[in-house]
Amino acid sequence: MQINNTNTEVSRILKVGQKARKLQAETMKPFLMLHRGVNAVVNIDLNSVVNQFDFNTEDFQVYPGTAGKDKLRSAIADEYFLGKANPENLLITPGGISGLDITIQNLTTKTIALPHFFWGSYAQLANLRKVKVNTYPSLQSLIKYPHKYTNQLVVICDPGNPLGEKQPDEDIYNAIGRLEQENINVLVDSPYRRIFTDTKDDFHARLLEYSNVIIVDSFSKSVGLSGQRIGFLYAKDELFIKEAKQRLLYATNGVNAFAQELIYALLTTTEGKQAVTDFKKKTASNIAKNIDFLINNNLLSTEFYKNSKPLGIFACINKSEDELLKNNISSVSMSYFTLETEKYKNHSRICVSVPHEDFVKYMNLMV
Ligand SMILES: Cc1ncc(COP(=O)(O)O)c(C=O)c1O
Known part of the structure; x- marks a missing residue:
């Protein structure tokens, strides 16, 4: 072959x-x-949640729709974005990795700028999609020299993988703001943050202020459900979401309905x-x-x-x-x-x- x-x-x-x-x-x-x-x-402990499910329904047995279930997208808008995100700008993905791959495919950018110490799979994904890898030394360097990353997609992962390091949130916002002034897109992929925060956290809501941000998130780490293969993708840019939705449609036909019902129940029910x-x-x-x-x-x-x-x-x-x-x-x-x-x-x-x-x-x- x-x-x-x-x-x-x-x-x-x-x-x-x-x-x-x-x-x-x-x-x-x-x-x-x-x-x-x-x-x-x-x-x-999922038992108390799953006990309430009626599996013999369309909710569990029929295609869930490409973008993801409306009720789940609304719940994510409420729980992660303090109700300030438009659910239409959110897509349910089969884990964070799919959101990353779709983002790399969707943008015309041919170079991805990773933190000095980065999760190796970013580089492998870039290779798969024929995108070059660059690195930046620190958030401070993004703030001082944003123009160095012109025509690149800058990735911010915080707390990081592999170091588990937490940088001050203000530095993250400053870096994104400086890159926005230079028309440079930023991919915020921080699946570890939510383990340490809850719905009161305004991080995602603050990111809505920037037009250059794409957010990839996952339920693999924050609720320990890597086996369910579910996460979400957010972008303010409507064309980005429209194209991303088509990629999701032809790669997946929508994310497993059970996983979506499960996450919906975890986000919204008392149990x-x-x-x-x-x-x-x-x-x-x-x-x-x-x-x-x-x-x-x-x-x-x-x-x-x-x-x-x-x-x-x-x-x-x-x-x-x-x-x-x-x-x-x-x-x-x-x-x-x-x-x-x-x-x-x-x-x-x-x-x-x-x-x-x-x-x-x-x-x-x-x-
Ligand atoms: C930094 C980072 N982003 C994204 C992912 C993707 O996780 P998943 O596809 O399970 O959501 C991982 C998994 O290890 C990760 O470490």
């Missing part, structure tokens, strides 16, 4: 996982799996809201304790957090992937998250969203 080969690679995260699981089977010793980007402190609150509370408190443990035991790579605070769900540890693996901990080398692959190989990204007791048990071996 004549294949349109893009040489896009399998994520390093998947490869590390395969290696750790193989070692686990061979040595018959359990590993602490910290290479993944999932919340693993607790599961969200759903309680389940989300409990999940976030336990998750955030274990993450905070794990980060404190790293700090108190000099394991955090502090040089990466000079203008920011480590918040989670990831943190960077000053040990190599191999050192950690020898101690039955899977992680991902920082070389995977930067264009300077050699420079940071003695540091690794770990997921800190695991039960504190397990974390301490394994990490004590590294102290």
Whole structure:
């Protein structure tokens, strides 16, 4: 067959996982799996929510519509945007990754500007769609030299992946405002933020002030439902949404109706809201304790957090992937998250969203 080969690679995260699981089977010793980007402190308790569903209805059994269910788009407008977003500018996507891919395809921009340390899949997606990758050193550099990113799509991810760093919100707004003055588009992809915030957070609503912003968000991290493959995409630009909707139609025919009903119930019912609150509370408190443990035991790579605070769900540890693996901990080398692959190989990204007791048990071996 004549294949349109893009040489896009399998994520390093998947490869590390395969290696750790193989070692686990061979040595018959359990590993602490910290290479993944999932919340693993607790599961969200869905039983009370699902018990109320009537599955024998069109709501569950028939095409949900390309843009997503109207009631879910309205609920997202209310819950994330303080009721200020027009639901017509929102699309339900099968996870954040689909929103990212649609955005890259939709814009004519041929270069994407990523943070200095970036999630490797951004670069792989760019490669798949034949878009070049550039990086920017910091939000401050976007504020000072926005024109350097002319004709590029700037990506902001906060708290970040791989560092889990939280930058001041005002810096984010300033950077977006400066880029808007230069007609530069910004993709805000911050799926980790909502674990630590709730409906009172005005971040999404504040972003509505800028015409150059595209928002990609996901329920994979904020409510721990990566298995349901659901997220959303927002843009003020009507043509952007119209084209994005066509891409969604021909790639998906709409997002799984069950996932949409589930998220709708989590956002709007008393039981759903309680389940989300409990999940976030336990998750955030274990993450905070794990980060404190790293700090108190000099394991955090502090040089990466000079203008920011480590918040989670990831943190960077000053040990190599191999050192950690020898101690039955899977992680991902920082070389995977930067264009300077050699420079940071003695540091690794770990997921800190695991039960504190397990974390301490394994990490004590590294102290
Ligand atoms: C920064 C970032 N954006 C987007 C995603 C996409 O997640 P999903 O497609 O599960 O929503 C991830 C997943 O790891 C991520 O880390």
